[in-house]
Every structure is written in structure tokens, then in C-alpha cells.
Amino acid sequence: MNIINKKTIITLGCVASIFLAISINGALSANQQNTPPPKAPTQYPKVSVSLVQATSHQASVSAYGEITSRNKLSLTSQVGGKVTQLAPNFLTGKVFKKGQIIAKLETIEYKQALANAKASLADAKLALAQEALNAKQAATEWQQSGLAQHEASDLVLRKPQLAVANAKHELAQQAVEKAAYDLAQTQIIAPFDALIVTKNIQVGSNVQAGSEIAMIYDISLFEVTLPLSVSQWQALASGDQAALTDTVVTLSDDANNLHWQANINRVEQHIDTNSRQRALVVNIADPLSLSTPLFPGTFVKATVAGAQIDNLWKLPASALIDNNTVWQISDNDLLRPLTIDVIFSQGDSVYVKPQTDIQQAQIVNRPLASYLTNMKVIPSVEELL
Numbered sequence: 496m497n498i499i500n501k502k503t504i505i506t507l508g509c510v511a512s513i514f515l516a517i518s519i520n521g522a523l524s525a526n527q528q529n530t531p532p533p534k535a536p537t538q539y540p541k542v543s544v545s546l547v548q549a550t551s552h553q554a555s556v557s558a559y560g561e562i563t564s565r566n567k568l569s570l571t572s573q574v575g576g577k578v579t580q581l582a583p584n585f586l587t588g589k590v591f592k593k594g595q596i597i598a599k600l601e602t603i604e605y606k607q608a609l610a611n612a613k614a615s616l617a618d619a620k621l622a623l624a625q626e627a628l629n630a631k632q633a634a635t636e637w638q639q640s641g642l643a644q645h646e647a648s649d650l651v652l653r654k655p656q657l658a659v660a661n662a663k664h665e666l667a668q669q670a671v672e673k674a675a676y677d678l679a680q681t682q683i684i685a686p687f688d689a690l691i692v693t694k695n696i697q698v699g700s701n702v703q704a705g706s707e708i709a710m711i712y713d714i715s716l717f718e719v720t721l722p723l724s725v726s727q728w729q730a731l732a733s734g735d736q737a738a739l740t741d742t743v744v745t746l747s748d749d750a751n752n753l754h755w756q757a758n759i760n761r762v763e764q765h766i767d768t769n770s771r772q773r774a775l776v777v778n779i780a781d782p783l784s785l786s787t788p789l790f791p792g793t794f795v796k797a798t799v800a801g802a803q804i805d806n807l808w809k810l811p812a813s814a815l816i817d818n819n820t821v822w823q824i825s826d827n828d829l830l831r832p833l834t835i836d837v838i839f840s841q842g843d844s845v846y847v848k849p850q851t852d853i854q855q856a857q858i859v860n861r862p863l864a865s866y867l868t869n870m871k872v873i874p875s876v877e878e879l880l
Contacts, residue, residue, distance in 0.1 A: 543877040547808040548855040554730035554801030555841045558721035562793045566713035573680040576600035578700045591685035600681040609674035619667035626660035687713045717782040722772040730801040730839045744777050746795040807846045822859035830870045
């Protein structure tokens with residue numbers, strides 16, 4: 496009996512334990528289903544920013560232009576004729592010194608014209624001398640006629656005849672000079688130190704007066720015209736030509752890593768109708784004789800040192816959203832658009848002025864198109880300059 500009671504008690508205890516475990520697990524499961532899952536922390540985008548402060552910087556103005564010869568000439572023949580001779584180096588790319596003969600034309604007709612003109616001049620000179628003698632004799636005869644108390648007419652004194660003889664003599668002299676000039680023009684001469692760009696004749700060619708012989712460039716002086724915007728003019732030390740004359744300009748061909756020094760020659764005093772800008776003109780003397788020759792047609796970047804300007808921010812060029820806007824980070828880490836004026840650029844940097852009175856700020860280095868005003872961000876200072 497005791498043994499049966501003990502078994503019963505043990506069995507009842509086990510059953511109770513099982514029911515207790517099931518109840519506890521059920522309660523725990525119910526609590527888990529009713530408890531909401533923990534919220535994940537909000538993730539804000541991390542942005543690279545530069546801490547900028549207004550300081551003084553020397554402006555540097557950059558512009559682009561094409562190197563050209565100051566004097567480009569379509570060399571033409573002043574007379575017509577057959578080409579009888581060309582200089583051996585009359586070839587494109589060759590250089591002639593001023594006064595050197597480039598080509599010669601047939602001269603026979605011009606020599607004959609000169610001889611005829613000289614003969615006509617001799618006749619006119621003889622006629623003038625004869626008429627002068629006649630006029631003198633007429634004056635003497637009038638004095639001896641007993642009519643000296645009366646005024647003789649010009650015709651009696653042969654003054655009109657003498658004037659005609661004088662005019663014919665002068666005309667004959669001009670004809671000789673013209674014939675001599677035409678004969679000289681049968682030799683086509685370089686008017687300045689010239690680079691042959693195009694050649695349009697050969698030996699045996701027949702040319703007319705006004706025919707193009709060659710296109711030549713003056714190699715003593717090249718120049719480049721640099722259109723500048725209003726803000727670029729303001730960045731220069733002065734728009735006055737006298738103040739800019741001594742300014743050194745650096746020309747560069749970045750594609751070939753070439754550099755040259757040049758000087759400002761003049762300031763244009765008109766607005767170009769196409770670009771709506773005013774230009775600065777830079778000169779390069781003896782460009783083909785430089786250690787690194789500078790050829791016409793080269794497209795160059797010109798860098799001109801400008802004025803010292805206060806209250807500028809130096810930013811990476813990548814910070815610009817457009818030409819006059821950047822993203823600023825507010826004190827509570829919110830994105831705010833900021834309007835600025837780009838004063839000048841240099842390399843990968845831009846120098847700007849905010850349109851509001853701000854001395855320092857956090858500016859986003861690489862803005863994304865997805866950024867919105869008042870978006871919360873995490874700024875990370877990264878000086879890129």
C-alpha cells in the first residue's frame with residue numbers, strides 16, 4: 496500500500512511539473528508576440544566637407560586663345576606675266592628674310608615699256624627746252640616792238656604753250672617712274688621676315704596683276720587675343736593698359752606640357768559682337784626662335800596674375816553645384832544651398848565670395864544630385880586642397 500502511494504505521488508508530481516513547464520513556455524511565447532521588435536537607429540548620409548574661412552588671395556585669371564601672326568598677308572603680284580624663276584626655298588614651312596626674292600616674272604615687256612617711256616621723256620624734255628626758248632624770244636620781241644607800254648597777252652608771250660610743254664614733260668617723267676616700278680615688280684620680294692604658309696605658283700605659271708602668289712605670316716611677332724568676362728577684368732590689377740603692360744603672362748599647351756612667357760601688349764577698347772566680351776592681347780616676340788618654338792595655330796591657355804582680393808573662400812572645383820551655388824552644412828548638420836560668386840579659378844580650385852556676410856562655413860566637397868534642402872547629414876572634414 497505504501498509502495499502504491501509513493502508511485503502515485505511521484506506520478507502526480509511529474510504530471511504537475513509537465514503542466515507547469517507548458518504554462519511557463521506559453522506565457523513566455525505570448526509575451527514575445529506582444530512585445531514589438533526594437534527599432535534600428537536612423538542612418539544619415541556621411542558627406543565630405545571642407546572647413547573654409549575668408550582670407551586674402553592673389554587672383555589669377557585664365558583664358559584661352561589661338562596663336563596668330565600679327566601680320567598675315569596674301570602676297571599678290573602687282574604686275575602680270577610668266578613666272579620664270581622661283582627661290583629654291585619657296586616652299587611651305589620655309590622662312591624668307593625681309594627683302595629676299597621669292598619669285599621672278601618675265602621682264603621683256605616691262606623693259607620695252609621703260610625704254611619707250613624714257614624716249615618719250617627725252618622728246619618732252621626737248622620740247623620743253625624749245626618752248627622755253629620760244630617764250631623767251633617772244634618776250635624779247637615784245638620789248639623791241641615799241642609796245643612795251645602795253646601789257647602783252649599770255650598767248651603772245653607763249654605762256655600757255657610753255658605750260659603745256661611743262662605738263663607733257665612731267666607726264667613723261669611719271670611714265671618713266673611707272674615703267675621702272677612695273678619692271679621692279681617683276682621681282683616678288685618678301686615684305687618682312689616671312690613664313691610661307693601656302694604656295695600658289697610654279698615656274699611657267701601665268702599670273703595677272705592681283706593674283707595671289709602665297710600666303711605669308713610675319714614671324715617677328717605673334718599674338719594671342721584673350722576674351723575676358725566682367726568678373727575676370729575685375730580680378731586683374733587694373734583695366735588700364737599702362738598698368739598691365741609689365742604684367743608677365745604664362746602661356747601653356749597642356750596637351751603637350753609646353754610653356755612660354757609673354758607680355759601684355761594692349762587692351763581692346765570694344766566689346767566683341769560675338770562673345771560679348773572685351774579682350775586682352777598678348778605679344779610673343781620672335782616665337783620661332785625660342786628654345787621651344789611657338790607655332791601659329793597653337794591653342795594655348797594664358798594665365799595672368801591679378802589683384803590681391805580679400806574675403807575669398809578657396810574651394811575644390813567639385814564643390815560647385817552650378818556656377819553660383821554650393822551646399823553648406825548648418826550648425827545642426829542640415830544641408831542648405833548657399834549662393835556664391837566665383838571670382839577666379841586656378842587648377843582644381845575655385846575662389847569664391849558668398850553673397851551673404853559669412854566668414855567661415857562647412858562646404859560639401861562632392862555634392863550628389865540626390866541632396867535636398869534640410870536633409871540631415873553627418874559631416875566629415877576632408878581637406879581636398
